[in-house]
Amino acid sequence: MVEKKLPARKTAKAVNVVAAPTPTVIKAAMQRFTKLSKSMPTKRGASSRGQDFNEIYGEFNPAEAQAQAARCAQCGVPFCQVHCPLHNNIPDWLMLAASGRLEEAYQVSQATNSFPEICGRICPQDRLCEGNCVIETGFESVSIGAIEKYITDMAFEQGWVTSPEPRQRRDSRVAIVGSGPAGLAAAESLCSLGHQVTVFERADRVGGLLIYGIPNFKLDKSLVTRRTELLAAGGVEFKTNMAVGKEISLAELRSDYDAVLLATGVYRARTVELVGRSLEGIVPALDYLIANNRAGLGDRLEKSLDAKGKRVIVIGGGDTAMDCVRTAVRQEAKEVTCLYRRDRENMPGSQREVQNAEEEGVHFEWLSAPEGFMAVGSGSRVGAVAAHRIHLGVVDGSGRQVPTPIADSRFIQEADLVIEALGFDAEDFATEFGTRDLAVTRSGTIQTREGKATSLPGVFAAGDNVRGASLVVWAIRDGRDAATEIHSYLQSHSRSLAAE
Ligand SMILES: Cc1cc2nc3c(=O)[nH]c(=O)nc-3n(C[C@H](O)[C@H](O)[C@H](O)COP(=O)(O)OP(=O)(O)OC[C@H]3O[C@@H](n4cnc5c(N)ncnc54)[C@H](O)[C@@H]3O)c2cc1C
Numbered sequence: 288m289v290e291k292k293l294p295a296r297k298t299a300k301a302v303n304v305v306a307a308p309t310p311t312v313i314k315a316a317m318q319r320f321t322k323l324s325k326s327m328p329t330k331r332g333a334s335s336r337g338q339d340f341n342e343i344y345g346e347f348n349p350a351e352a353q354a355q356a357a358r359c360a361q362c363g364v365p366f367c368q369v370h371c372p373l374h375n376n377i378p379d380w381l382m383l384a385a386s387g388r389l390e391e392a393y394q395v396s397q398a399t400n401s402f403p404e405i406c407g408r409i410c411p412q413d414r415l416c417e418g419n420c421v422i423e424t425g426f427e428s429v430s431i432g433a434i435e436k437y438i439t440d441m442a443f444e445q446g447w448v449t450s451p452e453p454r455q456r457r458d459s460r461v462a463i464v465g466s467g468p469a470g471l472a473a474a475e476s477l478c479s480l481g482h483q484v485t486v487f488e489r490a491d492r493v494g495g496l497l498i499y500g501i502p503n504f505k506l507d508k509s510l511v512t513r514r515t516e517l518l519a520a521g522g523v524e525f526k527t528n529m530a531v532g533k534e535i536s537l538a539e540l541r542s543d544y545d546a547v548l549l550a551t552g553v554y555r556a557r558t559v560e561l562v563g564r565s566l567e568g569i570v571p572a573l574d575y576l577i578a579n580n581r582a583g584l585g586d587r588l589e590k591s592l593d594a595k596g597k598r599v600i601v602i603g604g605g606d607t608a609m610d611c612v613r614t615a616v617r618q619e620a621k622e623v624t625c626l627y628r629r630d631r632e633n634m635p636g637s638q639r640e641v642q643n644a645e646e647e648g649v650h651f652e653w654l655s656a657p658e659g660f661m662a663v664g665s666g667s668r669v670g671a672v673a674a675h676r677i678h679l680g681v682v683d684g685s686g687r688q689v690p691t692p693i694a695d696s697r698f699i700q701e702a703d704l705v706i707e708a709l710g711f712d713a714e715d716f717a718t719e720f721g722t723r724d725l726a727v728t729r730s731g732t733i734q735t736r737e738g739k740a741t742s743l744p745g746v747f748a749a750g751d752n753v754r755g756a757s758l759v760v761w762a763i764r765d766g767r768d769a770a771t772e773i774h775s776y777l778q779s780h781s782r783s784l785a786a787e
Contacts, residue, residue, distance in 0.1 A: 316385060320358040325427035326351065328437075333646040337616050340503040340583055342408070343643065344433070349387075352437045357385035358429050360422050367416040367431060372764045373399045373406075377416060377431055384438055393442035396435060401472040401763050402514060404443065405497065407436030408506050410760050411606075411637035443513070450521035453481035459777045462487060462544040464531045467495020468759045469750025470550035471514065472766030473773075474523045480774050484523045485544070489530035492584070495552055497759070499577045502610050504617070508584060537720040541745060545780065546773045549720075549733060549741070549748040550766060553756050557709040559602070563660030567591075568669040572607045572708035579614050594620035598701055600672050602626045602657055603708030609640040611706045612649040623649045624700060628656040628677050628690045652700070654679070656690065660705065671701045711756045730755060739769040740776075747773055 329345040330336075336343045347355065359381040367377045376395050383392035396403045412418070412432040420428035442448050459482050463470045466488040474484045492498050494511040519525060531537055531551075540547050556571040558564070568591075575592050582588035594615040601611045604627035615623045625644070627634065630653045634641060645651070654677040663670030676696035679688035713731035717723050726734040726742035732755055733748040735741055741748050749765035751757055 317357050317359055317361050317382060319354065320360060320422045320426045320429070323354060323358055325358065325430055326355060327430055328433050333648070336504065337647050340617055342507050343504055344408075344436075346440060347433060347437045352434055353385055353387055355430050356381040356434050358422070359385070362421050366419040366421055367429075370419040371416050372758070372760045373767075375399050375403075375416070375435075380438065381429060381431070381434065384434055389438060389441050390445070390447050392438045393447055396438055397442075397448075401475045401767060402468065403435050404439035404510055405468070405506060405514075406760050406763070407432050407434075407439060408510075409501060411639070411758070413638055415760070448517070450517040451475055451479040451523075452521065453479055455481045457481040457483070457777075459483065459545045459781065460485070460543070461546045461548065461773060461777075462540045463548045463550060464537075464540070465495060465550035465552060465750070465752075466490075466493040466515075466525065466527075467550060467552050467750060467762060468497060469552075469762035469766040469769070470495065470548070471518065472763040473548050473550060473749060473770045474518055474766075475521075476767050476770030477773060478518065478521050478523050480770070482774070482777065486523060486525050487529045487531050487535065487540070488525065488527045489533075491527050493525050493527060498584075499580050500573060500607075500610075502576065502580065502614055503583050504613065505610070508580070532719045532721060537722060537746075541743070545745070545777055547746045548739075548766075548769055548773060549716075549746065549752060550750045550762075550769075551716075551719075552751045553711045553713045553732070555712045555714050556707065557712060558707055559657060559709065561657060561659045563662065563669070566660050566662055566669040567667050568703060569660060569705045569707065572601070572603070572611050572706050573711075575706050576607070576610055576614060579618070594618040594623075594704055596621055597703035599623045599704045599706065600626055600700055600702040601706045601708055602672075603710070604629060604634040604636060605708065605710060606636045606640060607710075608708035609636050609644050611708050612644050613640075613647055615704075615706075616644075616647045616649065620704075624652055624702075625649055626652045626655050626657060626672065626674060626700070628654065629679060629688075630654055633679070633687065654690075655698075656692065658697070661699070669702060669705055671699050672705060673697060673699055711751075713752060713755070716752065738772045739765070740772065745776070745780075747776075 328347050331343050361378050365378045380392040380395045416431045417428040461477050461482050461484050463474055463486045466486050474486055477484050493515045497511045578589050578592040595618050597620050599615040599620045601608050612623050612625050655674050656677055657672050657674045659673045660669050661671040676693040677690045678693050680691040683689050717725050728734050733752050735748055735753055739747040739749050747769050749769035750762040
């Protein structure tokens, strides 16, 4: 095969690619899983990565990426694609990557995914695409996430990623409330369709949980900022420190804009109402993570939220809990324990993240639930968590085994900082947005009908505020779908106005 060099661009790193082969050559070149084992980019050693907040995974080199992509079986029914919320055309971009056709691979990948560099890093692939890869049993799946990351990082380096470029500019104005992945994906799609988009964000930075929730060691903040800057260059206007419902009302947005998208996430932290919960040193997970992410972005870290030298207990077993324990390790906590009422197999978080946490020295107390918090002496600061052991009983209506306390199994775990990571519920959206006409579900999330439309005409909703606490990939999917619906709504709306 003939090797050729891509033309060098100003900021581009030269990359070796292989000239486009014929379909027969491609087919013969794929299905390498029987000969080549799965490999992943190098992961930094636990002791080194525990000392900073930098990402922990390296990058494939071109030859490795090409070879790993060629492990794909190109099966008739691609379950990886079926089980991806975005239905990413994974077999096709793997085939293109295996052929060294990286720019085309990127084009196919970004056709269904607004932010593949983000999904490549933080999607729980073990539960989605890779977990459903048909070669998984016996041979281990294709390293889909790492290859997606490689293709997109290369696309940025080579200058193939551009800001949204609409074919025609339209007069229609859309307000998006919230700048998390749902809001940003919708902004990207709507801007590409030519609409004038303004994003209202209550925080001082754009990005939602991508910037303030998920730690830097999983997703470098510069990647989020780079996307935001591309959107701004494409014409998306960002208004930060603008809480809708406070600084500006939803009613004002509805009268000033042709359509409104609510993409506000869910932020009401669940708690355990146990004895001693009001003691100092017991903090909600998101307060802790936001403070740490802010410090990483150059803001001042509140001392009470610094784990340095402390014995830390994190209660919970999801992605948020894993982010907290691993953050505490990096803040040089004295010891870090995760208290979770189910076992490892029944953790809601990604198994990959549990393994990373274990490697970094986190101690897990499986099948354990807190029953109260104890103060240091007669003071007001937390000094320990009283907990008991759990037996997983019969399966309930939700399909999960019910955790049942084991009699006389009480134990005490000392702690100077306790972090509650028990999940999130929806806020009272009707109050927040000042209207009882906004229909909500029994769990408080925004009710949508006919796709993403809410009960308020011209108002749509997408992401966690509809779905409940979920995943970035679902938020992107919802944002893209909402944009398609808003586009149709605006088109039919302008037609009916013209007909009047
Ligand atoms: C700690 C943590 C770690 C996670 N890790 C992962 C992971 O590894 N992989 C994964 O796939 N998912 C992960 N998730 C879940 C994922 O982050 C969310 O599902 C996703 O961000 C939801 O996107 P969204 O756009 O709906 O909401 P958000 O990202 O929450 O964004 C909503 C935005 O709306 C803004 N807003 C809210 N109300 C208003 C208002 N009234 N006016 C103006 N702005 C407002 C908020 O400030 C925020 O910026 C994690 C979540 C947490 C909390």
